[in-house]
Amino acid sequence: MAIDEKRNAMPGRPAPAERPAAPEMPAASGPAAPGSHVREGSGPRPMARFEHGGDIYSHPGAVDFSANVNPLGMPAAAREALVQAVDSFEAYPDPNCRELTQALAAREGVPTDWVLCTAGATDLMTRACLALRPRTALVTAPCYSGYEQALTQIGADISRHILSGTNDFALTEEILGQVDGGIDLVFVASPNNPTGRTVDRHLLDVLLARAEEVGATVVLDECFIDFTTAGSAVAMAADHPNLLVMKAFTKIYAMAGLRLGYGICSNPDLMGRLRAAGQAWAVSTPAQVAGLAALGETGYLERTRTYVAGERERLRRGMTELGLRVVPGEANYLLFCSDYPLYQALLDCGVIIRRCQNYFGLTGGPGAMTLPDDVTRPAAGMGDYAVRPIPFWYRVAVRTHEQNDLLLAKLREVLP
Numbered sequence: 001m002a003i004d005e006k007r008n009a010m011p012g013r014p015a016p017a018e019r020p021a022a023p024e025m026p027a028a029s030g031p032a033a034p035g036s037h038v039r040e041g042s043g044p045r046p047m048a049r050f051e052h053g054g055d056i057y058s059h060p061g062a063v064d065f066s067a068n069v070n071p072l073g074m075p076a077a078a079r080e081a082l083v084q085a086v087d088s089f090e091a092y093p094d095p096n097c098r099e100l101t102q103a104l105a106a107r108e109g110v111p112t113d114w115v116l117c118t119a120g121a122t123d124l125m126t127r128a129c130l131a132l133r134p135r136t137a138l139v140t141a142p143c144y145s146g147y148e149q150a151l152t153q154i155g156a157d158i159s160r161h162i163l164s165g166t167n168d169f170a171l172t173e174e175i176l177g178q179v180d181g182g183i184d185l186v187f188v189a190s191p192n193n194p195t196g197r198t199v200d201r202h203l204l205d206v207l208l209a210r211a212e213e214v215g216a217t218v219v220l221d222e223c224f225i226d227f228t229t230a231g232s233a234v235a236m237a238a239d240h241p242n243l244l245v246m247k248a249f250t251k252i253y254a255m256a257g258l259r260l261g262y263g264i265c266s267n268p269d270l271m272g273r274l275r276a277a278g279q280a281w282a283v284s285t286p287a288q289v290a291g292l293a294a295l296g297e298t299g300y301l302e303r304t305r306t307y308v309a310g311e312r313e314r315l316r317r318g319m320t321e322l323g324l325r326v327v328p329g330e331a332n333y334l335l336f337c338s339d340y341p342l343y344q345a346l347l348d349c350g351v352i353i354r355r356c357q358n359y360f361g362l363t364g365g366p367g368a369m370t371l372p373d374d375v376t377r378p379a380a381g382m383g384d385y386a387v388r389p390i391p392f393w394y395r396v397a398v399r400t401h402e403q404n405d406l407l408l409a410k411l412r413e414v415l416p
Contacts, residue, residue, distance in 0.1 A: 059352055063403055065396040066354040068193075068224065068333040070254040071403070072307060074290070075300050078253065081293035082286055093285040100288045103295050104262055108234050114264050116274055117291075119282045121223050121248040121261040124274070125187075126150045128219055128244060128263075131273035134184035140171060141361030142194060144221065147187040148360075159183065162361050168327050169195040169335075173203060179210045186211055189221035191228055194356055194395040196329020198230040208240040216242065217270070223248040223261070224331040226301055227308050234264050241267040244274075249287075251332070252304065253294045260287040308332045312398045318408040322415055325391075332398045337391040338415075345414035351407060356393035 097117035105112040118124040129150040136157040139147050151158055161178050163169040179186060190199040211218045222245055225232050237243050248261035265271055316326050316334055327335040343355050356362045
C-alpha cells in the first residue's frame with residue numbers, strides 16, 4: 001500500500017539559530033493508513049531485519065536507554081536470595097515452579113492452576129502460537145516484534161491493525177471490525193510497546209466478547225502494566241476463558257538476564273496445551289529463587305511507580321522543550337519522533353537509544369520508506385534528511401534522575 005508522501009513530508013531544515021518546532025504526528029507513519037489492516041502471506045518466510053534494545057555488549061561503557069528496565073534495579077531481597085541459594089544451582093530446577101506458582105497465584109488472586117511460569121514472556125508467546133496453531137492472527141502496529149516472530153515460526157498469516165499517530169496511537173473500537181471469523185488469535189498489549197499507551201478497560205471487555213463470538217483467543221501482554229496506574233486485567237480471566245494474560249519479571253523487577261515470565265488463563269484445556277508446548281525445566285533455579293524473593297519485597301512496586309511517573313514527566317517535558325514530538329506514554333519509556341537522525345550522534349556521546357525503524361506502523365516493516373539511521377550526515381543519493389518522507393522514530397527508557405539529565409544534555413548537544 002502506497003504511502004501518502006505529501007501528508008508525511010517534513011518541514012525544511014531551519015536556520016542554525018532556530019530551534020525546530022515539534023514535528024506533527026503523522027496520521028499514518030507506515031505503509032498503510034491508520035485503522036486499516038495489512039495481511040501478510042502464509043508459510044515460513046524470512047523475517048525483516050529487526051533489533052531489540054539492550055545490546056550493551058556491542059557498546060561497552062555506554063549508558064543504555066534502549067532497554068526498558070526498572071531504574072531502581074533488582075530488589076535487594078532478590079540479590080540476597082541468589083547469593084544464599086547458590087549451592088542449590090547444581091540440581092535441576094523444579095519443573096513445575098511450585099513455590100513461585102503459589103506465590104504468584106496469591107499475588108494475583110487466582111487459583112494456582114491458572115498460573116504458568118515460563119522463561120520470560122517471549123517463551124509464553126511462542127508457546128501460545130505452538131499450542132493454538134492459528135491460521136491467521138491479528139496484531140496492532142506498531143507493536144512488539146516478538147509477536148510476529150512467534151507467528152511466523154508456525155506459518156500463520158498476520159493481519160495488522162494500524163494505529164493512528166493523530167490520537168497518539170491509542171487503541172480504539174476500530175479494531176473490532178477486524179476481529180472476524182477469519183481471526184484465530186489476537187495479540188494486544190497494555191501498555192503497548194513502543195507507544196506506552198494502555199487499553200481502555202471497557203474496550204478490552206468488548207474486544208474479548210467479540211473474540212469469543214468468533215472463536216478467537218486474546219493474548220494480553222501486560223509486561224509493563226505494573227509501571228502504570230491502570231491496573232491489571234487479570235480479574236477478567238474468570239469471565240473470559242479466551243483470555244491469556246502475559247506478564248514478566250524482566251522489566252518491573254530488573255531481571256532481564258534471568259528470563260522469568262508467567263501467564264494467567266482460566267481455560268484448563270489451553271493451559272494444558274501451553275504446558276505441553278514448552279521445554280522441560282524451562283525456568284532456571286536462579287530465576288525461581290529471585291522471582292520468589294522479589295514478590296516479597298515490600299513497597300517495591302509502589303516506589304517504582306512513584307519514581308518512574310515523576311521522571312517520565314520530567315523527561316517528557318525536557319524533550320518537548322527541545323522540539324521533539326513525544327507520545328504521552330504511561331509506562332517506563334517514551335516514544336518520540338525527530339526531524340533529524342539521533343541514534344549515531346548520541347551513540348558517539350556514549351548514549352544508546354532504541355531505533356524504531358523495524359516497527360511496522362512507524363518507519364519499519366515490509367515496503368516502508370526508510371533511510372539508514374546509522375549516520376548523521378546525508379549520504380550520496382539520499383538527499384537532505386530534513387525532507388525525509390517519514391520522521392525518525394525512537395524510544396527511550398526512563399532511567400535514574402542523573403541518567404535522564406545526561407540524556408537531555410546530550411540531546412541538546414546533537415540537535416541542530
